[in-house]
Amino acid sequence: xxxxxxxxxxxxxxxxxxxxxxxxxxxxxxxxxxxxxxxxxxxxxxxxxxxxxxxxxxxxxxxxxxxxxxxxxxxxxxxxxxxxxxxxxxxxxxxxxxxxxxxxxxxxxxxxxxxxxxxxxxxxxxxxxxxxxxxxxxxxxxxxxxxxxxxxxxxxxxxxxxxxxxxxxxxxxxxxxxxxxxxxxxxxxxxxxxxxxxxxxxxxxxxxxxxxxxxxxxxxxxxxxxxxxxxxxxxxxxxxxxxxxxxxxxxxxxxxxxxxxxxxxxxxxxxxxxxxxxxxxxxxxxxxxxxxxxxxxxxxxxxxxxxxxxxxxxxxxxxxxxxxxxxxxxxxxxxxxxxxxxxxxxxx
Amino acid sequence: xxxxxxxxxxxxxxxxxxxxxxxxxxxxxxxxxxxxxxxxxxxxxxxxxxxxxxxxxxxxxxxxxxxxxxxxxxxxxxxxxxxxxxxxxxxxxxxxxxxxxxxxxxxxxxxxxxxxxxxxxxxxxxxxxxxxxxxxxxxxxxxxxxxxxxxxxxxxxxxxxxxxxxxxxxxxxxxxxxxxxxxxxxxxxxxxxxxxxxxxxxxxxxxxxxxxxxxxxxxxxxxxxxxxxxxxxxxxxxxxxxxxxxxxxxxxxxxxxxxxxxxxxxxxxxxxxxxxxxxxxxxxxxxxxxxxxxxxxxxxxxxxxxxxxxxxxxxxxxxxxxxxxxxxxxxxxxxxxxxxxxxxxxxxxxxxxxxxxxxxxxxxxxxxxxxxxxxxxxxxxxxxxxxxxxxxxxxxxxxxxxxxxxxxxxxxxxxxxxxxxxxxxxxxxxxxxxxxxxxxxxxxxxxxxxxxxxxxxxxxxxxxxxxxxxxxxxxxxxxxxxxxxxxxxxxxxxxxxxxxxxxxxxxxxxxxxxxxxxxxxxxxxxxxxxxxxxxxxxxxxxxxxxxxxxxxxxxxxxxxxx
Numbered sequence: 001x002x003x004x005x006x007x008x009x010x011x012x013x014x015x016x017x018x019x020x021x022x023x024x025x026x027x028x029x030x031x032x033x034x035x036x037x038x039x040x041x042x043x044x045x046x047x048x049x050x051x052x053x054x055x056x057x058x059x060x061x062x063x064x065x066x067x068x069x070x071x072x073x074x075x076x077x078x079x080x081x082x083x084x085x086x087x088x089x090x091x092x093x094x095x096x097x098x099x100x101x102x103x104x105x106x107x108x109x110x111x112x113x114x115x116x117x118x119x120x121x122x123x124x125x126x127x128x129x130x131x132x133x134x135x136x137x138x139x140x141x142x143x144x145x146x147x148x149x150x151x152x153x154x155x156x157x158x159x160x161x162x163x164x165x166x167x168x169x170x171x172x173x174x175x176x177x178x179x180x181x182x183x184x185x186x187x188x189x190x191x192x193x194x195x196x197x198x199x200x201x202x203x204x205x206x207x208x209x210x211x212x213x214x215x216x217x218x219x220x221x222x223x224x225x226x227x228x229x230x231x232x233x234x235x236x237x238x239x240x241x242x243x244x245x246x247x248x249x250x251x252x253x254x255x256x257x258x259x260x261x262x263x264x265x266x267x268x269x270x271x272x273x274x275x276x277x278x279x280x281x282x283x284x285x286x287x288x289x290x291x292x293x294x295x296x297x298x299x300x301x302x303x304x305x306x307x308x309x310x311x312x313x314x315x316x317x318x319x320x321x322x323x324x325x326x327x328x329x330x331x332x333x334x335x336x337x338x339x340x341x342x343x344x345x346x347x348x
Numbered sequence: 349x350x351x352x353x354x355x356x357x358x359x360x361x362x363x364x365x366x367x368x369x370x371x372x373x374x375x376x377x378x379x380x381x382x383x384x385x386x387x388x389x390x391x392x393x394x395x396x397x398x399x400x401x402x403x404x405x406x407x408x409x410x411x412x413x414x415x416x417x418x419x420x421x422x423x424x425x426x427x428x429x430x431x432x433x434x435x436x437x438x439x440x441x442x443x444x445x446x447x448x449x450x451x452x453x454x455x456x457x458x459x460x461x462x463x464x465x466x467x468x469x470x471x472x473x474x475x476x477x478x479x480x481x482x483x484x485x486x487x488x489x490x491x492x493x494x495x496x497x498x499x500x501x502x503x504x505x506x507x508x509x510x511x512x513x514x515x516x517x518x519x520x521x522x523x524x525x526x527x528x529x530x531x532x533x534x535x536x537x538x539x540x541x542x543x544x545x546x547x548x549x550x551x552x553x554x555x556x557x558x559x560x561x562x563x564x565x566x567x568x569x570x571x572x573x574x575x576x577x578x579x580x581x582x583x584x585x586x587x588x589x590x591x592x593x594x595x596x597x598x599x600x601x602x603x604x605x606x607x608x609x610x611x612x613x614x615x616x617x618x619x620x621x622x623x624x625x626x627x628x629x630x631x632x633x634x635x636x637x638x639x640x641x642x643x644x645x646x647x648x649x650x651x652x653x654x655x656x657x658x659x660x661x662x663x664x665x666x667x668x669x670x671x672x673x674x675x676x677x678x679x680x681x682x683x684x685x686x687x688x689x690x691x692x693x694x695x696x697x698x699x700x701x702x703x704x705x706x707x708x709x710x711x712x713x714x715x716x717x718x719x720x721x722x723x724x725x726x727x728x729x730x731x732x733x734x735x736x737x738x739x740x741x742x743x744x745x746x747x748x749x750x751x752x753x754x755x756x757x758x759x760x761x762x763x764x765x766x767x768x769x770x771x772x773x774x775x776x777x778x779x780x781x782x783x784x785x786x787x788x789x790x791x792x793x794x795x796x797x798x799x800x801x802x803x804x805x806x807x808x809x810x811x812x813x814x815x816x817x818x819x820x821x822x823x824x825x826x827x828x829x830x831x832x833x834x835x836x837x838x839x840x841x842x843x844x845x846x847x848x849x850x851x852x853x854x855x856x857x858x859x860x861x862x863x864x865x866x867x868x869x870x871x872x873x874x875x876x877x878x879x880x881x882x883x884x885x886x887x888x889x890x891x892x893x894x895x896x897x898x899x900x901x902x903x904x905x906x907x908x909x910x
Contacts, residue, residue, distance in 0.1 A: 052536075073540055073541075077536060079532070087552075088530075099537035102537055102539050146533075
C-alpha cells in the first residue's frame with residue numbers, strides 16, 4: 001500500500017495547462033525527486049501536494065484519506081522552501097520550535113527535540129544565534145531541522161540547495177539523503193539539477209512541459225531514458241535519428257539497431273560507451289571510425305567529439321591511452337549495452 | 349609612495365570645500381537663530397535667569413499646552429492607523445483595476461500645503477461650507493447642522509486626511525515585501541491563518557507600523573496651519589502657542605521657552621524614529637520579489653475592498669472637490685468673481701496689496717528657493733556621496749537637523765535674529781527665501797544623495813582612462829545621470845516653498861505676502877468676498893502642488909513604488 005498516491009492531477013494557469021495528467025505513488029520512507037527544467041511545473045506540483053495550491057482536476061490521497069479540503073496547516077506535511085523562509089524575528093531554536101509549538105508540545109520536550117534536530121544537522125550550539133549571523137549553508141540546515149522537528153508525515157523540499165554554490169550543494173545533497181534516511185522520512189524533492197537528483201533520490205520523476213515523461217530509479221533512468229526529451233534533459237548528446245539519413249550512420253551501429261523493436265526510430269549512444277580500439281575485429285563490440293574534432297582534457301577523462309560520416313558524436317574517454325590530436329583519425333569500440341533505443345520521435 | 353592615494357587626498361581636500369558653503373549657510377541661518385532662541389530663553393534680560401525659565405517651564409499653561417499637543421497627536425495617530433491599516437492590507441494583497449489611480453489620488457492630500465488642507469475642510473464642513481449651505485438651502489435647516497468649526501474633531505479629521513497615505517505607503521509596501529513563503533512555512537508547520545498572523549505577520553510588521561505611527565505623530569505634533577485655522581482660539585498646540593506668544597502677545601521669552609521644549613521633543617522623536625528605522629532595515633524581504641497580488645474575487649473580498657475604497661476616497665476627495673466647488677459658488681450661484689477679484693486690486697478690499705502680487709511673490713520665492721536649495725544640496729550631497737571620510741555620517745546628521753526643527757520655531761528664530769546688525773534682513777525678501785531654502789534643503793539632499801551614490805565609480809574611472817578630465821566627467825557622466833534626481837529635488841524645493849506656511853507666517857512682510865499667508869489673511873477676515881477669495885487662491889495652490897506631485901509620480905525610479 002503506497003503512502004502517497006497522486007491520480008491524474010491537472011493544473012491550469014491563465015487558460016494554459018501547467019500540469020496535465022500527473023499520476024504517481026510513493027512508498028513510506030522513499031525519496032522522490034521531481035526533476036525538470038524551469039517552467040516544467042515541478043514546483044507547482046509540490047505546492048499542490050502541500051495544499052498551498054489546489055489542483056484543477058485529479059486527486060491526492062495520503063494513506064486512505066483524500067487530501068482535497070484539508071488546509072495546509074492540518075496536513076502535518078513539512079516543507080523546505082527555496083529561500084528557507086526562516087522567521088527573521090525568531091532566533092535559531094525559536095524557528096525550530098515553531099512547529100512543535102503548533103502541536104502543543106510541552107516546553108521542555110520542545111527544546112529537547114529542537115536541540116536534537118540541530119545536532120542532527122550538525123548545528124550543535126547554534127540554539128541562541130541570530131539568523132543574520134548564519135551563512136547560507138547554515139540557514140539551509142536550520143530550515144531542514146525546522147521542517148523535520150514536528151515529525152512530518154511527508155516532507156516536501158523545493159530546490160532546497162538552489163541558492164548555494166556548487167561545492168556546497170554536492171556536499172549537502174549527500175548529507176540531506178543521509179539525514180532523511182536516518183529519520184525514515186518520506187520525501188518529495190524538487191530540483192532542476194540532475195546530479196543532485198541522482199544523489200538524493202530513490203525514484204526520479206522527469207517533468208517536461210507539464211507532463212511526467214518518466215518515473216524510475218536513478219540508475220535505470222540513466223541507463224534507459226524513455227525518450228528524446230528525457231535524454232536531452234539528462235545531457236545526452238548522441239541521439240541518432242534512424243529515419244532521417246540511414247546512410248550516414250555507421251554500419252555497425254545500424255546492425256545493432258536492427259536487433260531492437262522494429263518501430264524504434266531513435267537511438268542513444270551514452271558518452272561513456274567508447275574506448276580507443278585495441279583489438280580490432282572483436283565481434284562483441286561495435287567499432288566505429290572517425291576524425292577527432294574536439295579534445296578537451298578534464299582531469300578524470302577526456303571530452304572528445306568525433307565526426308563519423310555525417311554524424312558528430314561526443315564521448316568521455318579514459319585518459320589512458322591519451323586520445324590523438326584534433327584532426328587525426330581514431331577508431332573506437334562501443335559497448336553495445338550503452339547503445340539504447342529511445343521511444344517516440346525527435347521533438348523539440 | 350602610492351600615486352593614487354596622493355591624488356585622492358588632494359581631491360578630498362577640494363571636496364571639503366563642497367561642504368563648507370552648506371555649513372556656513374546652516375551656521376548662519378539655522379544654528380545662529382537657534383542659539384538666539386536659547387539665549388533669549390535663558391537670559392531674558394541679558395543676564396542668566398534660571399528662575400524665569402523654571403517658572404515658565406512649570407507653569408500650568410505651558411504644561412497644559414505640552415499635554416494637549418501630545419494628546420491630540422496621539423489621538424490623530426491612532427485614528428489614522430485605524431483608517432489606514434485596512435487600506436495597507438488591501439494595497440499589499442490585492443490587485444484591481446484603477447489601483448494605481450487610487451494610490452495617486454490618496455497620496456495627493458499628503459503633499460498639499462497645510463493652509464490648503466485647512467481651507468478645503470472649511471469649504472466642506474465649515475460654518476459656511478458646502479454641506480451646511482446645501483443643508484440650509486435644500487433640507488430646510490435654519491442653522492448649519494454641522495458645527496465642527498473650532499472643535500477638536502475638525503483638525504483630527506484633517507490630520508487623518510493628511511496622513512492616510514503615509515501609513516498606507518510605509519506599511520503597505522513593507523507588507524507587500526514580506527516573503528509569502530514565511531506565511532506558507534508557518535502554515536505547513538501547523539499554524540492556522542490567525543496564528544500565522546499573530547505570530548509571524550504582526551511581529552514582522554510592527555517595526556513598519558511603529559515607524560509610520562511615529563512619523564504621523566511627529567507631523568501631528570508639529571501641526572500648525574491646520575490647527576490655527578480649524579481649531580480656533582480654544583486650542584493651542586506648542587506651535588500655535590509659540591506663534592501667539594511671539595506675534596500677538598510679544599512675549600518673546602515665553603515663545604523662546606516653548607520653542608526649546610518643541611525642539612527637544614522633536615529631536616527626541618526624530619532620534620527614536622532613526623533608531624527604529626535602522627532596526628527595521630533587516631533583510632527579511634525574501635528574495636526581493638514581492639508577493640503575488642490576488643484579484644478581488646469572493647463577495648466578502650469585494651465588500652471589504654469596495655467599502656474601504658469608497659470610504660477613503662470619500663474622506664480624501666470630498667474636501668478637495670468641495671474646495672473647488674466652493675471657489676466657484678457664491679450665495680447667488682456659480683461665479684468667477686472670486687478668481688476675478690484675485691486679479692484686480694479692489695480699493696475696498698482689506699488687502700492693500702493686490703492678491704495677484706501674492707501669487708507672483710510665491711512663484712518668485714519658489715524659483716529662488718529652488719535655485720538656492722539645489723546649489724547647496726548638490727554641493728553637500730556630492731561631499732556626502734564621494735567622501736571616504738569617517739566623519740561624513742556626522743555631517744549627514746547635521747545637514748538633516750533642520751528636518752527635526754519645526755518651521756514655526758525657525759520663523760521665530762529668524763525674526764529675533766535677522767532683524768538687526770550684523771544680519772539685518774528684516775525688511776528683505778531674502779528672509780522668506782532663506783527660510784524656505786532651509787526647509788527644502790534636507791529634502792533636496794535626500795533626493796540627490798542616493799542618485800549620486802548609485803553612479804558606479806567604475807564609470808568615472810572608465811571615463812578617466814578614456815581621456816576625460818575631471819571637469820569633462822562632471823558634464824558628460826555625472827550630470828546626465830543625475831538629471832532625473834536634480835529634477836526631483838527641484839520640484840520638491842519648488843512645491844515646499846509654494847506651500848510653506850509655518851515659517852512664512854513670521855517672516856513675510858505685510859507688503860510681500862506669499863499665497864498661504866494671503867489665504868490665511870482672507871480666512872481671518874469676515875465677508876463672503878474674502879472667504880471666496882481664500883477658496884479661489886487655495887484652489888490655485890492645490891492645483892499647482894498636485895501638478896508638481898503628479899509630475900514626480902511620472903518620473904521613473906524611487907518615487908512611487910510599483
